[in-house]
Amino acid sequence: MAQVSMTVNGKAVSAEAEGRTLLSQFLRETLGLTGTHVGCDTGQCGACTVHVNGRMVKSCNMFAAEADGARITTIEGMAEADGSLGAIQAAFREHHGLQCGFCTPGMVMAAAALLADNPKPSEADIRAHLSGNLCRCTGYHNIVKAIMAASGQDVGAIAAE
Amino acid sequence: MPADGGIGAPNKRREDVRFLTGKGKYTDDLNRPGQAHVIFVRSQVAHGNLTAVNTDEAAAMPGVIRIFTGADFAEVGGLPCGWQVTDRHGEPMQEPAHPVLAQGKVRHVGDAIAAVVAETADQARDAAEAVEVEIDELPAVVDMKAALAADAPKVHDDLSSNLCYDWGFVEENKAAVEEAFANAAHVTTLELVNNRLIANPMEPRVAIGDYDAAGGDSTLYTTSQNPHVIRLLMGAFVLGIPEHKLRVVAPDVGGGFGSKIFHYAEEAFCTFAAKALERPVKWTSTRSEAFITDAHGRDHVTTIQLALDADNNFTAIRTDTHANMGAYLSTFAPSVPTWLHGTLMAGNYRTPLIYVNVKAVFTNTVPVDAYRGAGRPEATFQLERVIDKAARELGVDPIALRRQNFITEFPYATPVAVEYDTGNYVATMDKLEEIADLAGFDARRAESAAKGKLRGLGVNCYIEACGIAPSNLVGQLGARAGLYESATVRVNATGGLVVMTGSHSHGQGHETAFPQVVADMIGIDPSMVEIVHGDTANTPMGMGTYGSRSLAVGGSAMVRATEKIIAKAKKIAAHLMEAAEGDIELKDGQFSVAGTDKSVAWGDVTLAAYVPHNYPLEDIEPGLEETAFYDPANFTYPAGAYACEVEVDPDTGKVTIERFSAADDFGNIVNPMIVDGQVHGGLGQGIGQALLEHAVYDEDGQLLSGSYMDYAMPRADDVPFYTVDHSCQTPCTHNPLGVKGCGEAGAIGSPPAVVNAVVDALRSAGHDVTHIDMPLSPHRVWQAMQA
Ligand code: FES
Ligand code: FES
Numbered sequence: 001m002a003q004v005s006m007t008v009n010g011k012a013v014s015a016e017a018e019g020r021t022l023l024s025q026f027l028r029e030t031l032g033l034t035g036t037h038v039g040c041d042t043g044q045c046g047a048c049t050v051h052v053n054g055r056m057v058k059s060c061n062m063f064a065a066e067a068d069g070a071r072i073t074t075i076e077g078m079a080e081a082d083g084s085l086g087a088i089q090a091a092f093r094e095h096h097g098l099q100c101g102f103c104t105p106g107m108v109m110a111a112a113a114l115l116a117d118n119p120k121p122s123e124a125d126i127r128a129h130l131s132g133n134l135c136r137c138t139g140y141h142n143i144v145k146a147i148m149a150a151s152g153q154d155v156g157a158i159a160a161e
Numbered sequence: 162m163p164a165d166g167g168i169g170a171p172n173k174r175r176e177d178v179r180f181l182t183g184k185g186k187y188t189d190d191l192n193r194p195g196q197a198h199v200i201f202v203r204s205q206v207a208h209g210n211l212t213a214v215n216t217d218e219a220a221a222m223p224g225v226i227r228i229f230t231g232a233d234f235a236e237v238g239g240l241p242c243g244w245q246v247t248d249r250h251g252e253p254m255q256e257p258a259h260p261v262l263a264q265g266k267v268r269h270v271g272d273a274i275a276a277v278v279a280e281t282a283d284q285a286r287d288a289a290e291a292v293e294v295e296i297d298e299l300p301a302v303v304d305m306k307a308a309l310a311a312d313a314p315k316v317h318d319d320l321s322s323n324l325c326y327d328w329g330f331v332e333e334n335k336a337a338v339e340e341a342f343a344n345a346a347h348v349t350t351l352e353l354v355n356n357r358l359i360a361n362p363m364e365p366r367v368a369i370g371d372y373d374a375a376g377g378d379s380t381l382y383t384t385s386q387n388p389h390v391i392r393l394l395m396g397a398f399v400l401g402i403p404e405h406k407l408r409v410v411a412p413d414v415g416g417g418f419g420s421k422i423f424h425y426a427e428e429a430f431c432t433f434a435a436k437a438l439e440r441p442v443k444w445t446s447t448r449s450e451a452f453i454t455d456a457h458g459r460d461h462v463t464t465i466q467l468a469l470d471a472d473n474n475f476t477a478i479r480t481d482t483h484a485n486m487g488a489y490l491s492t493f494a495p496s497v498p499t500w501l502h503g504t505l506m507a508g509n510y511r512t513p514l515i516y517v518n519v520k521a522v523f524t525n526t527v528p529v530d531a532y533r534g535a536g537r538p539e540a541t542f543q544l545e546r547v548i549d550k551a552a553r554e555l556g557v558d559p560i561a562l563r564r565q566n567f568i569t570e571f572p573y574a575t576p577v578a579v580e581y582d583t584g585n586y587v588a589t590m591d592k593l594e595e596i597a598d599l600a601g602f603d604a605r606r607a608e609s610a611a612k613g614k615l616r617g618l619g620v621n622c623y624i625e626a627c628g629i630a631p632s633n634l635v636g637q638l639g640a641r642a643g644l645y646e647s648a649t650v651r652v653n654a655t656g657g658l659v660v661m662t663g664s665h666s667h668g669q670g671h672e673t674a675f676p677q678v679v680a681d682m683i684g685i686d687p688s689m690v691e692i693v694h695g696d697t698a699n700t701p702m703g704m705g706t707y708g709s710r711s712l713a714v715g716g717s718a719m720v721r722a723t724e725k726i727i728a729k730a731k732k733i734a735a736h737l738m739e740a741a742e743g744d745i746e747l748k749d750g751q752f753s754v755a756g757t758d759k760s761v762a763w764g765d766v767t768l769a770a771y772v773p774h775n776y777p778l779e780d781i782e783p784g785l786e787e788t789a790f791y792d793p794a795n796f797t798y799p800a801g802a803y804a805c806e807v808e809v810d811p812d813t814g815k816v817t818i819e820r821f822s823a824a825d826d827f828g829n830i831v832n833p834m835i836v837d838g839q840v841h842g843g844l845g846q847g848i849g850q851a852l853l854e855h856a857v858y859d860e861d862g863q864l865l866s867g868s869y870m871d872y873a874m875p876r877a878d879d880v881p882f883y884t885v886d887h888s889c890q891t892p893c894t895h896n897p898l899g900v901k902g903c904g905e906a907g908a909i910g911s912p913p914a915v916v917n918a919v920v921d922a923l924r925s926a927g928h929d930v931t932h933i934d935m936p937l938s939p940h941r942v943w944q945a946m947q948a
Contacts (some may be wrong), residue, residue, distance in 0.1 A: 100413075102363040134869070
């Protein structure tokens with residue numbers, strides 16, 4: 001066991017973790033931040049996506065100890081200061097970009113990382129960027145649409161309003 | 162944001178706020194005080210006799226509480242099968258035992274042998290690795306046809322063979338069908354495989370058993386589409402716990418697609434172990450474990466024949482299918498290739514004679530059961546592929562051949578036992594031609610050609626039987642359950658409502674759509690209605706969510722319960738206004754006396770019901786709460802027409818979906834936004850089946866596609882934006898909402914469109930291709946072009 005300290009959603013936290021404890025496990029089980037989901041054990045579904053020092057990371061692909069000293073943002077840190085939905089979250093709701101909600105935290109974190117780098121992504125940019133995030137419910141249509149809308153693009157022409 | 166509307170309004174979903182902020186409560190997010198963790202020791206071979214399970218070393222490892230083996234379950238019931246199929250000769254299917262932990266033999270990779278319970282999951286995992294298992298390996302049976310050979314090794318020694326049943330439908334029509342084929346002007350034959358799939362909801366399964374020794378009460382928290390079904394099956398058949406001592410809770414469920422209907426061994430284990438240890442026991446599946454323990458789907462091998470007369474009218478259909486059951490019968494497995502498949506073989510067409518033969522086979526693979534569509538995709542795929550092939554053989558337009566044979570008069574009694582109440586297949590095809598811009602296809606094909614790509618167009622229709630199901634009918638067909646649904650509507654004193662239902666959402670937005678129905682009936686804002694579901698302790702007995710049934714059956718139960726509420730409320734209103742009950746009208750949440758300006762508000766009446774000072778106590782009871790159970794009179798029959806346009810790279814065989822259009826008739830619509838989303842999701846899964854997904858076993862019974870590295874799930878860049886339309890609406894005639902269900906359509910209707918399109922693309926370049934088996938991987942398409 002080692003003491004691991006990090007800033008999560010703006011708050012300093014410190015707790016013990018085994019060497020093998022994954023960051024996803026540490027967030028969920030030690031910190032109780034269960035918004036970060038675990039959908040696979042091979043690093044391929046993206047449900048566990050968080051931001052580490054501003055970069056999008058699959059938290060199941062990193063040990064908690066490796067995140068010592070890091071600045072982490074999880075889905076629980078994505079709402080506005082007043083608790084209302086952030087722009088990407090609001091766009092997902094407006095455009096029905098989620099059904100069961102299990103992939104959703106990872107999708108929102110992935111979308112936020114994309115828009116930080118590429119404020120007006122094309123449909124192809126979004127689809128390529130999301131290729132590490134699986135969703136089994138939506139067929140991706142409304143996720144892609146929501147991200148385009150969140151970036152301020154007109155989605156009125158996209159079929160099936 | 163506009164105020165939320167009633168039936169027909171695209172209300173934004175109320176569940177979204179918690180899901181989008183990380184506040185959803187899925188089963189793995191729950192932890193019970195004092196909880197222990199279990200890790201299962203699973204068979205790594207497909208078939209073998211268990212000769213020893215040595216737990217001594219493991220039991221001594223840190224944190225280990227107890228290790229359970231098959232011996233602990235020798236006296237415990239097995240997992241029951243909920244449907245008994247009767248074969249062609251009137252005999253019941255062969256039904257093997259399905260123990261919670263293996264009893265002397267393992268029958269598929271993943272079969273549970275022992276269960277290690279420890280303080281932490283990591284400790285349990287470490288100890289599980291130290292459990293020594295000795296297995297005398299037996300030859301595995303993987304291929305279905307080989308499994309039926311006289312000398313094939315038997316999956317179950319106590320059964321006479323690996324044949325579960327040999328089902329004929331409609332057996333009495335067999336001779337007439339043969340005769341129709343003998344007299345046919347043209348017969349088209351197609352052999353095809355409906356590829357084995359894995360549902361893969363993104364949330365893996367989880368079970369937490371809990372036990373309160375003081376009251377002797379057991380609780381199971383589980384990832385389930387139907388907590389009441391689990392309570393009944395597990396309580397009555399496996400553990401012998403009466404329902405009033407067993408509570409099953411399914412909180413937020415992260416997708417299911419059928420795979421979370423079934424009762425699984427891990428649920429029974431955790432409930433059993435919690436009682437034995439008097440502490441909560443939690444199991445969280447890894448994805449790798451999900452691949453070898455969640456029920457798989459599809460896996461049919463079929464020969465279908467279509468007979469036509471000289472005018473290209475369909476005269477008969479004959480099919481011969483082998484359907485894989487896997488190693489044990491999962492909860493509803495026997496019904497899928499039979500009653501959910503054979504009854505749909507008429508499709509959207511007038512075919513007077515149909516005979517379906519299905520041989521269900523045990524193999525050393527994971528059990529196979531319902532997956533989104535369940536039997537109906539298999540029926541649709543065969544039929545729509547063979548029609549396409551027939552059109553090409555006859556040199557006629559595939560759409561024209563379909564139109565010529567459409568059923569146009571309703572109700573229509575098919576030769577396969579079901580009666581379609583309503584539909585308009587011409588209208589959906591017309592709509593499809595419009596939204597898919599089929600007139601512009603040639604120009605798009607020329608554009609693709611200019612880029613060196615082969616463009617193909619595939620069109621097909623589908624029909625499904627949803628709103629499952631009339632209990633007396635399914636009882637005759639072998640169901641060991643009723644398939645009604647329930648609702649309790651509780652009106653509070655100040656006018657708000659709570660609706661408790663046996664349906665359960667696993668992504669369908671019930672918390673949003675159901676209030677639209679109830680609020681619309683009363684004329685109040687949907688925000689005054691709250692949905693409670695997923696917990697047997699506070700919902701009436703109901704059968705859950707699958708088979709596109711929740712609105713058609715569960716919603717109908719809500720309508721019936723709300724009608725009772727309104728009837729009683731009108732009595733109270735009549736008393737308050739000193740008017741005759743028959744003169745009371747309810748509109749926009751106001752009760753008024755016809756022809757007068759007298760009125761009382763909804764809230765006045767609900768308050769009077771609970772504060773009955775001025776109240777007809779001699780006539781009616783106080784309170785305002787009603788329950789209804791709704792048992793449908795028939796299935797519902799959503800139908801539609803789909804079009805897919807693909808581009809094939811002639812150098813690599815890679816297929817890209819360029820356009821996908823879906824024109825569906827779901828009857829009336831409650832929330833069109835949610836309906837669009839359901840169709841999109843189904844299309845994604847159907848395209849996944851057609852192009853990418855395949856659960857592959859090697860001859861030793863090892864699952865080769867056991868992770869997301871090998872099992873290709875559709876990703877965002879594998880699919881296009883879809884064009885969906887549900888403006889063609891022929892309301893269901895026998896349920897009060899006129900709704901038909903929309904959850905499975907996309908997955909049922911899309912695979913044949915994709916395959917038809919790829920075959921069209923290849924044929925346009927002169928390749929004499931008539932069929933390619935799914936998934937249409939670049940390798941398979943490329944090979945087809947080399948032939
Ligand atoms: S849980 Fe991290 S990628 Fe799947
Ligand atoms: S919304 Fe269910 S997996 Fe994406």
